[in-house]
Structures are given as structure tokens and as C-alpha cells.
Amino acid sequence: MAEKQLISTIKYVAATKPAFFLSEIIPYLDEPLPVHQLFSIISPKLSDMGLMAKKGKGDFEIIRIPPAQPYLMNQEELERQQIFFTKREMPGSLAQSIEKYITKKVGKDWNDPVIIERLRRAIVSQKDDYWKPSHKRSLHYIKGYSVLGYLAYHFPVYLIQTGHLLLMLARDGLLKKSMTILDVGTGPGVVPLAIADFYSRLDDAQATIYSLERSEEHIEAFTYLRDAFVGRSGKVRIKPPTKTDIRLMDGDKLPEKIDLVIFSNVLNELPDATMEVRADIVAQISERLAPDGSILIVEPADEENATRMRSLTVALQKKGLSIYSPCSFIWGSTCTAPRCWSFETAPAIKLSRLMETLAHCEDSYRYVNTDIKYSYAVLRKDGMRKENFRLPAGSKFLRLSKLHLHVGKRINVTGLKMSGELGDARSHVFKLCDGTAKTPVYAVLPSYHITPENDAITSAPYGSILELRNVLVRYNKAHDAYNLLVSRNTKVDPVIS
Ligand SMILES: C[S@@+](CC[C@H](N)C(=O)[O-])C[C@H]1O[C@@H](n2cnc3c(N)ncnc32)[C@H](O)[C@@H]1O
Numbered sequence: 001m002a003e004k005q006l007i008s009t010i011k012y013v014a015a016t017k018p019a020f021f022l023s024e025i026i027p028y029l030d031e032p033l034p035v036h037q038l039f040s041i042i043s044p045k046l047s048d049m050g051l052m053a054k055k056g057k058g059d060f061e062i063i064r065i066p067p068a069q070p071y072l073m074n075q076e077e078l079e080r081q082q083i084f085f086t087k088r089e090m091p092g093s094l095a096q097s098i099e100k101y102i103t104k105k106v107g108k109d110w111n112d113p114v115i116i117e118r119l120r121r122a123i124v125s126q127k128d129d130y131w132k133p134s135h136k137r138s139l140h141y142i143k144g145y146s147v148l149g150y151l152a153y154h155f156p157v158y159l160i161q162t163g164h165l166l167l168m169l170a171r172d173g174l175l176k177k178s179m180t181i182l183d184v185g186t187g188p189g190v191v192p193l194a195i196a197d198f199y200s201r202l203d204d205a206q207a208t209i210y211s212l213e214r215s216e217e218h219i220e221a222f223t224y225l226r227d228a229f230v231g232r233s234g235k236v237r238i239k240p241p242t243k244t245d246i247r248l249m250d251g252d253k254l255p256e257k258i259d260l261v262i263f264s265n266v267l268n269e270l271p272d273a274t275m276e277v278r279a280d281i282v283a284q285i286s287e288r289l290a291p292d293g294s295i296l297i298v299e300p301a302d303e304e305n306a307t308r309m310r311s312l313t314v315a316l317q318k319k320g321l322s323i324y325s326p327c328s329f330i331w332g333s334t335c336t337a338p339r340c341w342s343f344e345t346a347p348a349i350k351l352s353r354l355m356e357t358l359a360h361c362e363d364s365y366r367y368v369n370t371d372i373k374y375s376y377a378v379l380r381k382d383g384m385r386k387e388n389f390r391l392p393a394g395s396k397f398l399r400l401s402k403l404h405l406h407v408g409k410r411i412n413v414t415g416l417k418m419s420g421e422l423g424d425a426r427s428h429v430f431k432l433c434d435g436t437a438k439t440p441v442y443a444v445l446p447s448y449h450i451t452p453e454n455d456a457i458t459s460a461p462y463g464s465i466l467e468l469r470n471v472l473v474r475y476n477k478a479h480d481a482y483n484l485l486v487s488r489n490t491k492v493d494p495v496i497s
Pocket residue numbers: 140141154158184185186187188189190191212213214215218244245246247263264265266269270
């Protein structure tokens with residue numbers, strides 16, 4: 001029996017009505033079978049299709065699994081989160097656990113000058129490696145000091161960055177009361193620890209976190225920090241990481257019905273992996289995603305990593321995933337992410353005591369890492385999008401794909417603000433996107449042109465949809481990009497969808 005035909009028929013009928021009887025699909029099949037036989041073939045596959053069956057008299061009613069209720073934060077929970085983000089620092093007990101771990105690993109006090117100097121060297125060599133062309137990098141975290149350097153330099157920023165991303169997911173209603181989460185390339189457990197910390201400010205949410213990691217040194221640090229900061233029971237249960245190389249992993253060993261998969265700063269560490277290989281890794285893991293689950297991919301904000309991440313999301317759309325955020329296709333078009341350097345920012349964090357000690361020297365800037373800038377995408381299997389706003393047909397706005405026909409002219413456009421500040425205090429620059437452009441587009445606002453009417457371009461949050469009226473189109477040959485000059489005669493308004 002063509003099982004494929006049966007499954008695709010069920011998918012088709014389920015997409016057209018909320019409930020139907022299994023007997024209804026028999027006429028569509030080339031090889032009709034009795035209902036109970038059809039049921040035994042499809043029952044293991046139903047939940048992957050987001051469906052369930054109710055037994056009736058001689059038939060089965062097929063209905064959609066009701067979506068899990070989103071976990072919506074109450075006012076007090078929101079205030080607790082806000083207090084945390086206003087402090088802009090790691091929880092004190094976690095910072096101390098990192099210091100104690102360093103002391104335990106090196107057999108001397110963490111602040112012994114010899115140890116501090118070794119940490120400095122580890123940080124510098126890790127950074128040098130990071131900035132090499134990607135095929136020449138060797139970020140393997142085999143030596144103890146590379147992980148200690150990571151704890152000192154990267155951990156605090158990535159921990160708080162993950163907190164911001166969790167806040168965004170919570171506000172979007174993508175967290176559930178009880179969740180299964182998988183963190184891929186967990187390192188010393190930055191993401192699981194950030195989740196435990198974030199959940200400590202929620203009243204009633206629970207999570208079980210699984211993770212994958214190949215480096216023994218990272219796993220050792222992860223286990224120590226988990227035991228010191230979270231413990232093994234409580235509302236967030238962090239399972240021991242599975243040691244594996246994600247390029248060779250056995251997908252059957254992953255948990256089922258994962259509500260949230262996170263790839264934080266890991267895909268860029270697969271230097272020899274082509275876009276197709278990266279997309280295959282994400283797609284393979286997404287097979288274990290719950291029908292209403294989300295995938296969060298986060299990468300550093302530098303141009304190379306951010307643009308690659310955006311191209312990866314295009315490749316993933318071809319594999320059946322859809323982009324929930326931050327992109328929004330306001331003309332209903334499909335996007336190819338041309339050289340798309342898009343990233344989000346958050347306020348810089350305060351120095352940890354460890355970082356302050358490291359920075360107590362000449363060239364202190366080399367050991368200070370406080371800026372939060374990241375490129376992210378949330379993907380789904382169910383086609384849900386954060387923003388469903390579409391420009392109505394006949395809108396009096398120019399598509400960004402048509403800018404080449406209007407160079408030197410003043411026009412009106414609608415687009416999303418898709419970057420933090422790319423310019424400086426004299427000239428503000430932000431990436432703009434409406435999902436149609438084949439060439440990057442930037443809004444440029446010289447500071448002497450700022451007025452209350454156009455200031456929304458600087459103050460609007462990342463991902464906001466904006467109307468820009470009366471902008472001058474310029475072609476920037478050096479960067480093969482279009483600049484839209486926002487002047488004192490330009491009006492910029494947020495679109496309320
Ligand atoms: C930059 S760290 C990111 C750690 C953590 N996710 C974060 O955001 O801070 C990248 C991690 O991915 C791991 N990793 C890189 N390639 C991997 C692979 N092929 N299989 C499993 N883990 C890998 C590294 O060992 C490292 O712990």
C-alpha cells in the first residue's frame with residue numbers, strides 16, 4: 001500500500017478542515033483499505049503531523065492536536081525580569097562558581113597573577129583564532145585553558161544575551177508551561193544555565209533541558225556549574241550533556257517532541273561545513289521538534305557570521321521550515337537574503353570581578369567583553385509567523401527591489417528596521433528590508449537632519465515595520481548598496497499592524 005499516498009492525503013485533508021473521519025479519505029486512495037488497517041498504518045505518524053485520533057463507532061475521527069497554551073508572564077514576573085535586565089550582570093552565585101571552578105582546575109587561586117596572565121593569553125589566542133578565515137580556524141576546546149578563557153571572556157555576555165532572547169520568546173508566547181528544550185553545542189552550559197536563571201524569576205514554568213557537546217573540557221565545566229548553580233532537581237532539570245559530534249550524531253538518540261531547539265554560536269564553528277551541511281544538521285534535529293515547537297539560531301553579529309546565518313535560514317525554508325522572526329515578508333514575496341547583515345543589540349553588561357581583574361593591565365580593552373550584539377532567527381514547522389502584516393495591493397509605496405529605477409528621486413517606502421546602529425554619532429545607518437530587495441538597502445540619517453518626525457528610525461526597536469516618506473534614493477557604488485537618505489523633510493512612522 002502506498003503509505004506515502006495515505007500520509008499525503010491525510011495531510012491534505014487536515015489542512016482543509018479541522019476534523020474528519022478516516023473513512024472519508026478511502027475514496028481518494030488507489031488501494032482502499034478498511035478503516036482499522038488505515039489506522040494502524042497512520043497512528044505512529046499522527047502526532048508528527050500535529051494530529052490525533054478519537055475512536056468512534058467503527059471509525060476514527062482525526063482532529064488537530066490543540067496547541068499548548070503559551071506561558072504568559074504576569075506583571076510580577078515581568079517586573080522581576082526587568083530588574084534583572086536593568087542590573088546588566090551575571091547572578092553573583094554563578095560568577096563565584098566560575099571563579100571557584102578556575103581555582104579547582106588550576107590548583108591555585110583564580111586571581112593569582114600567574115593564572116590571570118595565562119587566562120589573558122588563552123583569551124587572546126582564542127580571539128586570534130576566531131578572526132582567522134573560517135577554514136583556518138581550530139576552535140576545538142581541547143585544552144583546559146581555552147575553556148577557562150571562554151568562561152572568563154564569553155560566558156557573561158552570552159548568558160545575558162540568552163536571557164534577552166528568552167524574554168523575547170516569552171513575550172511572543174513561544175514558551176510553554178512545561179517544555180522540553182535541546183541546546184546544541186552547549187559549551188560550558190551557557191544556554192541551560194541562562195534558562196535556569198530566567199525561570200528562577202517565573203512562578204510556574206518548568207523545563208527539562210537536554211544538550212549536545214563534543215568537548216570533554218566543556219562538559220566538565222558544564223557539570224560543575226550546573227551542580228553549583230542549579231542542582232539536580234527543581235523546576236528546571238538540566239540533564240547531563242550528550243557527548244557527540246553534531247555532524248555525525250544519531251538522530252534517534254534525541255528526545256522526542258522538543259518544544260525549543262537552540263543553536264547558540266555553534267554553527268559558525270563548523271568551518272568545513274557547507275551551507276547545505278549546516279542546513280541538514282538543523283533539518284535533521286528539527287524532525288524531533290514538536291509540531292508547535294520553535295528553533296532558535298543565534299550567531300555572532302559580525303558581517304561574515306551574520307550574513308551566513310541569514311543565508312542558512314533561506315536554505316532551511318527550502319527544507320520545509322518557515323521563518324517566524326525577525327524577518328517579515330510584507331509584500332508576500334520570498335526573500336533570498338542578499339548579503340543580509342542583520343543583527344540585534346542590547347545594553348552592554350557590567351564587568352564581572354574576573355573580567356575586571358583581567359583588565360587590570362596595559363591593553364585592558366583586549367580582555368573586556370561587554371557588548372551584546374547578535375544575529376538570530378526563530379524558525380517553525382507549522383508556518384506560524386510573528387508578524388502577519390501585508391501591504392495591501394495598490395499601496396503607494398515603492399518596493400525596495402525597484403530602487404534602481406528611482407536613483408536621485410524622492411520616494412516613499414515601507415520596510416523593517418533590520419539592524420542596530422551601523423553608523424556613528426555623525427551619521428546613523430540602519431539596514432532596511434521589505435523582503436523584495438536583491439541588493440542591500442540602508443536608511444542613512446545625518447545627525448544634523450534629526451527631527452521629531454524622523455527620529456523613529458533611530459528609536460524604533462529592531463524588527464519594527466516603518467513607513468518612510470520622502471527619502472532620497474542614492475546608489476553606493478563602493479558597497480553595491482542603496483542608501484535612502486532620511487533628511488529633515490522625511491517622515492518616519494511605525495506601522496501598527
Ligand atoms: C562558541 S561555543 C558556544 C557555546 C554556547 N552555546 C554559547 O552560546 O556560549 C561553541 C560550542 O560548540 C561546540 N561544537 C563545535 N562544533 C561541534 C560539533 N561538531 N559537535 C558538537 N559540538 C560542537 C564547541 O565545542 C563549543 O562548545
